[in-house]
Amino acid sequence: MQNKYDVIVVGAGPAGSTAARVAAQKGCSVLMLEKDREVGMPVRCGEAVGEKGIKKVLNLQDRWIANKIDAVRLIAPNGDVVNVAHNEIGYVLHRKIFDYDLAMMAADAGVHVVTKAYVYGLVIEDGVVKGVKVKHLGKEYTLHAKIVIGADGVESRVGRWAGLKTHVRMKDIESCAQVTVGNISVDRRYCDFYFSDDIAPGGYLWVFPKGPNAANIGLGIAGHKVNSKAAIDYLNEFIDKKFPNAAKLITVAGGVPCAPYMDNIFASGLMLVGDAAHQANPISGGGIIQAILAAEIAGEEAAAAIKESDVSEKRLAQYEKRWFEKGGQNHIRAYRLKEVAYKLTDEDLNKTAEKINKVRPEKRTIISIFKVALFNHPKYIPDILKVFMPAKGSSS
Amino acid sequence: MIQIDKYKCDFCGTCVSVCPHDAIELSETTLEIDPVTCTECMNCVKACPLHVLSEEPVHAE
Secondary structure (H helix, E strand, O other): OOOEEEEEEEOOOHHHHHHHHHHHHOOOOEEEEOOOOOOOOOOOOOOEEEHHHHHHHOOOOHHHEEEEEOEEEEEOOOOOEEEOOOOOOEEEEOHHHHHHHHHHHHHHOOOEEEOOEEEEEEEEEOOEEEEEEEEEOOEEEEEEEEEEEEOOOOOOOHHHHOOOOOOOOHHHEEEEEEEEEEOOOOOOOEEEEEOOOOOOOOOOEEEEEEEOOEEEEEEEEEHHHOOOOOHHHHHHHHHHHHOOOOEEEEEEEEEEEOOOOOOOOEEOOEEEOHHHHOOOOOOOOOOHHHHHHHHHHHHHHHHHHHHOOOOOHHHHHHHHHHHHHHHHHHHHHHHHHHHHHHHOOHHHHHHHHHHHOOOOHHHOOHHHHHHHHHHHOHHHHHHHHHHOOOOOOOOO | OEEEOOOOOOOOOHHHHHOOOOOEEEOOOOEEEOOOOOOOOOHHHHHOOOOOEEEOOOOOO
């Protein structure tokens, strides 16, 4: 660990490793700091990705894949199963290996990596972020950088220290519990999503098979819908009922920002990426692909800004501008869709499932399901129309 | 004051994300709430997936 780098990245998840790798490939000296003892652990994630998305951002490696998925099934509150058309194939990953490999790719590009390195503050001079304060093995260090990239996850504080308001509103946080289980029997061809106020209020429960006898099972509940029961209680109830013999090999908690598009993701000398920048898809909670896409841009812009000797807020706004062009419209639509979805009652969902099951299976796409929901619930038409209205431009 | 059950905590950071006052400090295996900055808004208590946080009952003088 030197005390001066071009770029310091806080957090070694997919966003951090990607931003660090790209900046290093573009000629920067880069340090990546991870607070945990091991990159890739613990895995706080459902681990499923769509094939199109993942292949767009990475050269998919066999060792990352636990299971290939042929289709998605949606389970209505009354138990009716909707088989969605087989146009969305995907993978359940081994995130532990995936994250480790992304960090290794960064290391291969020349990035210095330090684990058990807890960043507790920023170095700010004349309103410009100039480095980080870090605790490592009982000692405190002040490290300088031309640009700091905050990839410190949902719990991000890097942005807040620079004056960006990045805390997540209660209605925009999904409070999640997740287990990786064995000794169950699942159809490994399907990723299942359960929707019901009894199972996961304001969210959904997922069963993502990692093999014929193993799965990643978890759920998220919306922060403002929490009552006396926490996410872990809902999850235990479901598993006890559905998979009473399941062996829970891993149990973890986590939060997912399912928040509006965030444009304040940069300041002088600073950029935020991934969950820290609320880039996860607000309707699905999936964040890996967006994190990697945004981090690639952040890494490129960091290197370019440093080359131009201009790390001002104005210069780094280019990162947000490019990210908006790539993912902003989608994000804004997904958030509006989430707001409609919140309004659907269990009864609405049951009726929608009943109607959609009369449509031929090959025509049951996510879009057609929304159309059916729309025709059956005219009261939501204004909200649905809003979803498809063009999103306003970014802050710039 | 918000109490932390350190035996239940998974150090996932959900509480940190919803704290409007940046009163929570989380490292790999420690969680601390600054009693001065904390306004006991209860966001963290509600958002915690594992019942780690609770409000200490206020005792009458």
